[in-house]
Amino acid sequence: MSNLLILPIVVPFFTAALALLLRDQRRAQRVLALVGAAGIFVTGAVLVAVVARGGPLVLEAGGWPAPFGIVLVADLLSAILVTLTGGVGLAAVAFSLATIDSRREGFGYYPLLLILLMGVSGAFLTGDIFNLYVWFEVLLIASFVLLALGSERAQMEGALKYVAMNLIASMLFLVAVGLLYAEVGTLTMADLARVLPQAENPGLMTAIAAMFMVAFGIKAAVVPLHFWLPAAYHTPPPVVSAVFAGLLTKVGVYALLRLFTLVFVGDIGYTHTIVLVASGVTMIIGVLGALAQSEMRRILSFLIVSHIGFAVMGLGLYTPAGLSGAVFYIVEDMIVLTALFLITGIIYQVVPDDDLRNLGGFYAAAPLFGVLFLLPALSLAGVPPLSGFFAKLALLRASIEAGQYGIVATALCTSVLTLLAVTRIWSEVFWKPNPRGTTLTVPRLSAQSVPLWLPVMVLAGLVVVLGLAVGPAFRLASAAGLQLYDPSAYMSAVLGVER
Amino acid sequence: MQVVLAFLIGGLFTIAIYLLLRRAIARVILGLALLTNATNLLIFTVGGLTRATPPLIPEGQTRPGGPFADPMPQSLILTAIVIGFGVLAFTMVLAFRTNQIVVADDIDRMRATDALVPIETAELAEPYDEEVESHPDDPVVVGEPERVG
Numbered sequence: 001m002s003n004l005l006i007l008p009i010v011v012p013f014f015t016a017a018l019a020l021l022l023r024d025q026r027r028a029q030r031v032l033a034l035v036g037a038a039g040i041f042v043t044g045a046v047l048v049a050v051v052a053r054g055g056p057l058v059l060e061a062g063g064w065p066a067p068f069g070i071v072l073v074a075d076l077l078s079a080i081l082v083t084l085t086g087g088v089g090l091a092a093v094a095f096s097l098a099t100i101d102s103r104r105e106g107f108g109y110y111p112l113l114l115i116l117l118m119g120v121s122g123a124f125l126t127g128d129i130f131n132l133y134v135w136f137e138v139l140l141i142a143s144f145v146l147l148a149l150g151s152e153r154a155q156m157e158g159a160l161k162y163v164a165m166n167l168i169a170s171m172l173f174l175v176a177v178g179l180l181y182a183e184v185g186t187l188t189m190a191d192l193a194r195v196l197p198q199a200e201n202p203g204l205m206t207a208i209a210a211m212f213m214v215a216f217g218i219k220a221a222v223v224p225l226h227f228w229l230p231a232a233y234h235t236p237p238p239v240v241s242a243v244f245a246g247l248l249t250k251v252g253v254y255a256l257l258r259l260f261t262l263v264f265v266g267d268i269g270y271t272h273t274i275v276l277v278a279s280g281v282t283m284i285i286g287v288l289g290a291l292a293q294s295e296m297r298r299i300l301s302f303l304i305v306s307h308i309g310f311a312v313m314g315l316g317l318y319t320p321a322g323l324s325g326a327v328f329y330i331v332e333d334m335i336v337l338t339a340l341f342l343i344t345g346i347i348y349q350v351v352p353d354d355d356l357r358n359l360g361g362f363y364a365a366a367p368l369f370g371v372l373f374l375l376p377a378l379s380l381a382g383v384p385p386l387s388g389f390f391a392k393l394a395l396l397r398a399s400i401e402a403g404q405y406g407i408v409a410t411a412l413c414t415s416v417l418t419l420l421a422v423t424r425i426w427s428e429v430f431w432k433p434n435p436r437g438t439t440l441t442v443p444r445l446s447a448q449s450v451p452l453w454l455p456v457m458v459l460a461g462l463v464v465v466l467g468l469a470v471g472p473a474f475r476l477a478s479a480a481g482l483q484l485y486d487p488s489a490y491m492s493a494v495l496g497v498e499r
Numbered sequence: 500m501q502v503v504l505a506f507l508i509g510g511l512f513t514i515a516i517y518l519l520l521r522r523a524i525a526r527v528i529l530g531l532a533l534l535t536n537a538t539n540l541l542i543f544t545v546g547g548l549t550r551a552t553p554p555l556i557p558e559g560q561t562r563p564g565g566p567f568a569d570p571m572p573q574s575l576i577l578t579a580i581v582i583g584f585g586v587l588a589f590t591m592v593l594a595f596r597t598n599q600i601v602v603a604d605d606i607d608r609m610r611a612t613d614a615l616v617p618i619e620t621a622e623l624a625e626p627y628d629e630e631v632e633s634h635p636d637d638p639v640v641v642g643e644p645e646r647v648g
Binding site: 137153160230 | 535545572579596601
């Protein structure tokens with residue numbers, strides 16, 4: 001059963017390799033991309049079912065037992081996130097079928113997308129901290145090329161900033177890994193959790209923890225380390241933005257969640273207070289940045305930053321309720337942001353412009369499309385009964401229980417301002433009459449435009465379903481949060497595997 | 500030896516960060532290259548330096564005799580070197596393409612994706628003329644009269 005763990009990595013790898021070999025055959029490439037993403041989704045879902053029933057799964061790569069070899073571990077959080085990676089990947093591949101031009105396809109767009117998905121799945125599943133670095137590099141190099149593919153002016157500028165910033169973060173990560181190994185002589189996360197409490201030099205451990213925090217903070221775009229994100233995310237084709245928005249920053253948040261619940265819990269009063277304060281600053285600065293912008297995808301890019309703050313806030317609280325809320329929030333955020341960026345993609349298909357001033361009249365042209373936008377948008381702002389409301393509710397309750405009233409106020413203000421930001425998009429793009437005076441031709445739902453509409457419809461539907469069926473969904477998230485808070489099951493699964 | 504390497508690593512990091520803070524893209528890339536190497540050297544050094552005792556197991560035994568070099572940092576560095584090399588190669592090609600498209604080697608001319616108000620592309624794209632403007636990395640001569648306008 002534990003061999004299942006390798007599939008979310010191997011399936012996209014082989015489909016990517018095959019797609020690269022079949023470079024000239026667009027049809028085969030498209031099918032392979034769908035198969036690869038679907039493979040991750042299905043194995044992820046099976047993993048969730050297995051892990052929910054039988055506890056964390058461990059695969060020892062090459063048969064080397066835990067502290068010596070590299071292990072792949074799936075606890076509930078990893079399994080849920082792998083499933084979502086497959087889901088977001090599937091939506092993105094389907095949307096790409098309708099929107100990506102043949103030039104990009106010819107230069108290996110689909111293999112790159114699959115490699116990106118492989119890197120993300122690998123990062124979610126690995127139980128070794130150096131291996132985590134390797135997966136980060138895999139997903140980064142794929143994202144670098146995806147970002148620059150097409151060579152438009154804005155893309156090159158954005159890519160350069162993105163690359164430089166992420167490489168600096170990677171080096172910081174690597175330095176921290178090296179120092180950590182030198183101090184305790186192991187890199188398996190579960191083993192680190194075992195030996196770190198007895199480390200000779202707790203001060204040095206806190207310093208190393210701070211280095212990890214900065215490195216992952218850059219990758220997760222936590223304020224004040226966020227500047228690269230709004231400069232880069234709006235430049236590639238909308239579907240690429242959607243994948244980045246849905247997956248990449250969440251990998252950074254996942255790494256923070258994993259390391260600061262499993263490994264670095266020696267000095268919670270110091271590290272987790274920094275995380276909590278940073279989360280509040282992230283929320284406010286992000287949403288204020290969004291309000292200052294006048295282009296759709298730039299607004300959404302700043303909203304990504306703002307809502308990273310919510311996910312990180314749960315970690316800063318470091319209570320079971322807070323962590324559960326964080327898990328639910330990450331899930332909800334991945335779905336909502338992917339949906340919103342895909343919707344900008346549909347708008348971009350009709351009017352190739354991002355500027356609010358040049359857009360308008362979409363509600364008159366296609367009322368149901370307006371509703372489709374409102375569902376994820378209002379969920380992002382936290383309007384009941386959509387899933388975003390319950391995610392925020394869980395986090396707010398957790399912070400009230402923990403007595404952190406400052407962060408409650410910050411989160412509530414951010415929600416109101418988020419509502420303002422998304423209603424601005426609504427009133428400018430959908431409600432306002434088209435400034436050019438022409439009537440828009442939004443593509444109707446037909447057999448041909450299914451790849452355009454279906455991903456958005458499914459994702460928006462999920463927002464509603466997760467809101468209405470919040471009970472079972474939140475029970476799963478709570479179980480994942482509890483596993484994070486008390487990692488003994490994770491540790492014994494990794495270190496005490498029966499052979 | 501460790502002390503010498505420590506100073507060397509510190510020096511490399513200093514130079515790397517200095518270069519990363521420059522506006523010229525070429526220097527930023529040099530900074531990234533130095534940063535990679537400084538990091539590799541750091542892992543190598545903190546892993547512990549042992550002289551001339553490779554971690555090899557003599558035939559017929561199950562563990563190496565005497566003190567031996569830890570193979571782990573070496574494998575980490577090997578991986579990091581390969582990744583760093585690949586990423587650096589990509590970054591150089593990216594900078595080259597950027598230079599072709601944006602016609603500038605100056606980060607300050609690449610603010611179109613950051614600016615709130617859309618910048619006229621023409622304003623940014625005017626070719627870089629060393630005769631007219633001083634190079635951004637030229638040292639500022641003290642006492643030089645400020646340019647007006």
